[in-house]
Every structure is written in C-alpha cells, then in structure tokens.
Amino acid sequence: MASNRFPIMEIFGPTIQGEGMVIGQKTMFVRTAGCDYSCSWCDSAFTWDGTGKQDIRMLMASEIFQELSRIGGESFSHVTLSGGNPALLPQLNELIDLLHENGIAVALETQGSLWRDWFLQIDELTLSPKPPSSGMQTDWDILDELVSRLSDHNRCFCLKVVVFDDADIRFAEEVHRRYPEVSMFLQAGNNDIMETDSTVLLKRLMKCYEWLVQSVMASTVLRSVRVLPQLHTWLWGNKRGV
Amino acid sequence: MASNRFPIMEIFGPTIQGEGMVIGQKTMFVRTAGCDYSCSWCDSAFTWDGTGKQDIRMLMASEIFQELSRIGGESFSHVTLSGGNPALLPQLNELIDLLHENGIAVALETQGSLWRDWFLQIDELTLSPKPPSSGMQTDWDILDELVSRLSDHNRCFCLKVVVFDDADIRFAEEVHRRYPEVSMFLQAGNNDIMETDSTVLLKRLMKCYEWLVQSVMASTVLRSVRVLPQLHTWLWGNKRGV
Ligand code: SF4
Ligand code: SF4
Numbered sequence: 386m387a388s389n390r391f392p393i394m395e396i397f398g399p400t401i402q403g404e405g406m407v408i409g410q411k412t413m414f415v416r417t418a419g420c421d422y423s424c425s426w427c428d429s430a431f432t433w434d435g436t437g438k439q440d441i442r443m444l445m446a447s448e449i450f451q452e453l454s455r456i457g458g459e460s461f462s463h464v465t466l467s468g469g470n471p472a473l474l475p476q477l478n479e480l481i482d483l484l485h486e487n488g489i490a491v492a493l494e495t496q497g498s499l500w501r502d503w504f505l506q507i508d509e510l511t512l513s514p515k516p517p518s519s520g521m522q523t524d525w526d527i528l529d530e531l532v533s534r535l536s537d538h539n540r541c542f543c544l545k546v547v548v549f550d551d552a553d554i555r556f557a558e559e560v561h562r563r564y565p566e567v568s569m570f571l572q573a574g575n576n577d578i579m580e581t582d583s584t585v586l587l588k589r590l591m592k593c594y595e596w597l598v599q600s601v602m603a604s605t606v607l608r609s610v611r612v613l614p615q616l617h618t619w620l621w622g623n624k625r626g627v
Numbered sequence: 628m629a630s631n632r633f634p635i636m637e638i639f640g641p642t643i644q645g646e647g648m649v650i651g652q653k654t655m656f657v658r659t660a661g662c663d664y665s666c667s668w669c670d671s672a673f674t675w676d677g678t679g680k681q682d683i684r685m686l687m688a689s690e691i692f693q694e695l696s697r698i699g700g701e702s703f704s705h706v707t708l709s710g711g712n713p714a715l716l717p718q719l720n721e722l723i724d725l726l727h728e729n730g731i732a733v734a735l736e737t738q739g740s741l742w743r744d745w746f747l748q749i750d751e752l753t754l755s756p757k758p759p760s761s762g763m764q765t766d767w768d769i770l771d772e773l774v775s776r777l778s779d780h781n782r783c784f785c786l787k788v789v790v791f792d793d794a795d796i797r798f799a800e801e802v803h804r805r806y807p808e809v810s811m812f813l814q815a816g817n818n819d820i821m822e823t824d825s826t827v828l829l830k831r832l833m834k835c836y837e838w839l840v841q842s843v844m845a846s847t848v849l850r851s852v853r854v855l856p857q858l859h860t861w862l863w864g865n866k867r868g869v
Contacts, residue, residue, distance in 0.1 A: 399844045401854055408650060409812070409853035411843060460844065462851040490851065570651070595862060601653055602641045602702065609704040609732065611651035612643055614858070620837060 389476040390443040392418040394432050394469070396452050399461045403617025405511050405570055406543045407492055412463040413453050415480075420469040421498055424519035426549065428578045428623075432469035446480040450487070466493040478503035494545070496521075497528045504535065510542040511570075514560060516553035518574070525563075532564050543568040548597055549576060558606040569610040573597045575618055583622040590619055631718040632685040634660040636674050636711070638694050641703045645859025647753050647812055648785045649734055654705040655695050657722075662711040663740055666761035668791065670820050670865075674711035688722040692729070708735040720745035736787070738763075739770045746777065752784040753812075756802060758795035760816070767805075774806050785810040790839055791818060800848040811852040815839045817860050825864040832861055 398413035418441045420433040431437030444452075453464065464484055471477060472495040481503055484491050490508040497512040504510055512535075514528055515521040535542045544567050546557040553574075561569045573594040580586040594614040601607045640655035660683045662675040673679030686694075695706065706726055713719060714737040723745055726733050732750040739754040746752055754777075756770055757763040777784045786809050788799040795816075803811045815836040822828040836856040843849045 401840055407853065409855040411849065411852055411854065459847040460850060591862065598643055598862075605701040607653065608702060610653055611649065612653065613651040616856070619861075620833065620840075 388445055389479055390445055391449070391474055391477065391480065392441050393444045393449060394418045394437060394440055396449065396456065398453075399457050401616065402465055402492070403620075404572055404613060404615045405494065405545050406568065407509050408613055408616060410463055410465075410492070411461060412465045412492065413457050413461050414465050414467055415449060415453070416467045417469050417471045417474060417477075419473050421473060422470065422496055422515060422519070422521050424515055424521055426519065426547075426574060426576065426578065428575060429467075429469065446483045449480055450483050462488055463490045463492070466491060468495070470495055470498070472499055472501050472504075475501065477501070478506060481506050497531050498524065499527065500531055500534065504531070505538050505540060508541060510535065510540060511545050512542060513545045513547070514556075516546055516548060516556040518549040518553050519547075529563075532567060536566070543570055545570040545572055547572045547574045548600075549574040549593075551600075554597075554600050554604070554607075558604065561607055561610065569607070571597060571601060571607070571610060571612045573612075573614050575615060575623075578623055580623060586622050587619055590614060630687055631721055632687055633691070633716055633719065633722065634683050635686045635691060636660045636679060636682055638691065638698065640695075641699050643858065644707055644734070645862075646814055646855060646857045647736065647787050648810065649751050650855055650858060652705055652707075652734070653703060654707045654734065655699050655703050656707050656709055657691060657695070658709045659711050659713045659716060659719075661715050663715060664712065664738055664757065664761070664763050666757055666763055668761065668789075668816060668818065668820065670817060671709075671711065688725045691722055692725050704730055705732045705734070708733060710737070712737055712740070714741055714743050714746075717743065719743070720748060723748050739773050740766065741769065742773055742776065746773070747780050747782060750783060752777065752782060753787050754784060755787045755789065756798075758788055758790060758798040760791040760795050761789075771805075774809060778808070785812055787812040787814055789814045789816050790842075791816040791835075793842075796839075796842050796846070796849075799852075800846065803849055803852065811849070813839060813843060813849070813852060813854045815854075815856050817857060817865075820865055822865060828864050829861055832856060 395416040402410040402412050418432045481491050492509040493507045494511040514523045548571050598612050601612050637658040644652040644654050660674045723733050734751040735749045736753040756765045790813050843854050
C-alpha cells in the first residue's frame with residue numbers, strides 16, 4: 386500500500402518552469418526537503434540548512450495529489466518534482482505512479498549523486514552535476530552509471546550545468562565531452578540570491594547570461610548545446626513560491 | 628546536380644535561438660527572402676515587402692555552406708532556416724542534405740501554409756499558424772494535412788502561436804484542441820518592433836510575457852503547454868543579425 390510519507394517543503398502553481406529542458410512549461414511544483422549536497426550558491430538552501438524546518442510537512446502521495454488538485458484545479462497536467470534532492474526519497478515512485486494514473490506528466494531534477502529505479506518513470510529528467518564554484522565534487526562513476534542506464538532505456542533526459550565563471554565552463558565542456566550524445570544545457574547562475582531590488586537583479590542576471598552566451602559561442606567544444614537563463618528570476622526576482 | 632539558387636537575405640551566427648522549441652540552442656541562421664503571408668506585426672517584413680531587396684543574394688547550397696563555415700568556423704553544428712517562409716523554396720532539400728552530410732542539425736519554422744516533402748528531413752520543425760491579430764487566415768485543411776503527415780512519420784515538430792491579445796489566446800486554444808497530441812508553444816508577441824530604446828522595450832516585452840503567462844495559467848484548455856518570450860529581443864532589442 387502506498388502509505389509512505391515524504392518531507393514536503395512547498396506545493397505551488399500553476400506557474401511556468403523557468404529553466405532547463407522544458408523551460409516555459411506550465412507546471413505545478415512539489416518541492417521536497419533535504420539534500421546530500423550543500424552548494425555554496427544554492428538558491429533553495431532553506432530545504433536543507435534548517436532555516437525552513439518549520440515548513441516541512443510529512444505527506445503521503447494521496448495528500449500531495451489532493452493539495453495539487455485543490456490549488457491547480459483543472460488547469461494543469463504537468464508536475465515538477467524539485468528539491469533539495471528528491472532522489473533521496475526511495476519510495477517517491479508512489480507519488481509518480483499516482484500522478485501518472487491521473488494523466489499527469491512528471492519532471493524531476495537531481496544532481497545525479499545516486500540512482501533510483503523510479504528515474505525510469507520520469508517523463509523529463511534533468512541531471513545537474515555541480516561545477517567547481519559550488520564547492521561540490523562530482524562522483525563520475527555514479528554519473529556514468531546514471532547516464533548509461535537512462536540511455537539504455539531510451540529515456541527523455543538531459544544534462545544541465547549551472548555556470549558562474551570560466552572554471553565552470555571548463556567543467557561544462559568536460560561533461561559534454563564525456564556524454565556527447567546527451568542533450569546539454571548551460572544555465573547562467575544567479576550570483577545574488579539575496580538581492581531584493583528586482584531592477585538591479587534583472588540587470589545583473591542579464592549581464593551574466595550575456596557573458597555565458599558569448600563564452601559558449603566562442604567554444605569549439607560546446608558546439609550543439611543550449612544556453613538559458615532562469616526566466617522566473619528575471620520576472621519575479623528571488624521570491625519563493627512563484 | 629545541386630545547382631539551384633536560393634534567395635538569401637541574411638546569414639549570421641553563431642548566436643542563440645531566442646524562441647520556440649529549441650530556445651537557447653547555439654545555432655547559425657540562414658534567412659530566406661519571400662513570404663506568402665503579410666502579417667500585420669511581421670518582425671521580418673524586410674524579407675518580403677521590398678525594403679530589403681538590395682540585400683537578397685541568389686546563392687547555391689554550396690555557397691551558403693561555405694559562408695556558414697567561414698563565419699561560424701568550428702564552433703557550430705546546428706543551423707536554423709528562417710524567413711520569410713523557407714517553405715516557398717521547393718528545392719531547399721539541397722541545402723538540408725548538404726548540412727546533414729556535414730553533421731549539422733537543421734531547424735526550420737514555417738506558418739504551415741504549404742507542404743514540402745523535405746519537411747520530413749528537418750530535425751526540429753515548427754509550424755506557426757498565425758492568429759487573428761496578424762490579419763491572416765489559416766487554411767485548416769492544409770494544416771491538418773501537414774500535422775498528420777509529420778505525425779505519421781514520427782517527426783520532431785511542434786506548433787507555435789504568437790499571441791498579442793485575448794482573441795489570439797482563443798485561437799491558440801483552438802489549435803491546441805484540434806491537435807492535442809502535438810507539443811504546443813505560446814509566444815508573447817512583440818508589439819513594438821520600431822522601439823529603439825532597449826530599456827523601454829524590455830519593460831514592455833516583460834509585461835506582455837507576464838500577461839500571457841497569467842492568461843495561460845488561468846486556462847483549462849491550455850493545460851500542458853509551454854509559454855515563452857523572445858529571448859533575443861529581451862537581450863538585444865529590435866536589432867537585426869544577432
Ligand atoms: S544540489 Fe541543488 S538543492 Fe542541493 S545544495 Fe546543490 S543547488 Fe542546493
Ligand atoms: S508568416 Fe512570418 S515571415 Fe511571413 S509575414 Fe507572417 S510573420 Fe512575417
């Protein structure tokens with residue numbers, strides 16, 4: 386019986402997915418708590434650093450689905466599972482199954498630090514290994530295994546690297562060289578997650594994105610890749626829950 | 628022998644694709660001259676209204692490829708064919724074949740007013756029927772035929788509707804209802820293609836995009852669609868050739 390409970394931080398939407406392989410997608414978000422990483426520039430540190438502890442609710446798949454339906458009504462058929470790292474939850478397939486039974490597509494992003502069999506059920510899976518600026522180390526053996534399992538099963542997945550500086554671009558090149566057949570996204574980092582003045586923030590974000598575009602245009606390694614901003618931060622700044 | 632000549636307006640890049648199904652893609656652009664439509668808000672009217680006549684060059688596929696290689700060097704493996712309406716050119720397969728022989732993927736956008744057998748060779752094809760605000764009429768029989776041929780051949784294609792107002796949203800809903808299985812993109816229109824002040828333009832474009840996002844979020848017809856801006860106009864305004 387599907388009666389496991391999951392640590393849920395936020396449920397919101399419908400809104401657009403602001404980044405990555407389905408940028409612009411109308412979706413609901415379910416954000417799980419907890420992460421096995423602690424990236425220096427994490428924009429959802431409240432999911433793992435204790436500051437959002439009071440907001441965590443332990444919910445069953447059926448309760449999560451009820452809340453999605455209550456908030457989103459009849460207006461959605463796509464849900465994005467976000468974190469933290471949702472891959473920490475071994476039984477998350479209970480939620481994925483329930484969503485699929487109700488005709489809802491499911492997207493998920495994880496840094497790729499561990500494998501779950503239910504990855505094979507995700508409709509759009511993003512593996513987002515973290516570059517040097519994050520302070521984290523990628524375990525290439527594990528990432529190799531994830532990529533080859535997903536490829537063997539012909540799954541719809543991509544690689545995404547958030548980029549802050551030149552060293553991060555070199556890392557993205559390394560990822561792309563290692564997995565040349567996998568769709569590759571580069572995303573401009575948000576280097577000021579505390580800025581509350583949206584005009585100041587927008588200017589800064591656009592500069593970072595333009596720098597990334599120029600860097601990628603000049604690269605002969607990153608020949609067929611996609612370069613994207615975080616559209617939601619351009620629109621709504623550092624606000625949560627939009 | 629591949630010796631047909633094509634009316635070419637612009638060849639430029641590498642830059643990012645600013646819109647649609649491969650938004651953010653690093654690509655070169657080849658813009659053909661001529662269109663069978665005359666949309667009221669066309670942002671590339673210079674390709675068909677006579678104002679760009681002096682820039683049109685009649686080039687063979689091999690000459691186009693030479694120019695792409697000269698400008699783009701080793702840094703690209705993706706080309707976007709744009710117009711005008713490139714579907715007006717019956718022998719464009721000569722260019723597509725040559726690009727494919729050189730390991731280059733090819734994307735193309737057309738309003739869907741006529742069929743070409745070479746559509747089946749396009750790696751990412753966008754059909755962009757025009758909404759009421761354009762002043763154009765969609766021939767649904769032709770569009771039906773295009774969609775069913777592309778679907779029958781399992782091609783990678785999508786529908787995209789540019790939206791300026793509520794009537795355009797109703798049109799987008801009609802398109803989505805008619806072809807529920809096809810990936811659907813809504814794009815915020817640029818209602819000021821003459822504005823040269825980039826800050827003024829950006830504010831206006833962001834407002835239009837936010838309005839479109841809100842409208843789509845409220846729709847129970849447009850449940851699983853993608854809503855995007857024109858990223859290149861946000862970055863570079865109404866400039867040509869970037
Ligand atoms: S992996 Fe993601 S959620 Fe975890 S610390 Fe890094 S950025 Fe934050
Ligand atoms: S179909 Fe496209 S190129 Fe032709 S007039 Fe309309 S917007 Fe312009």
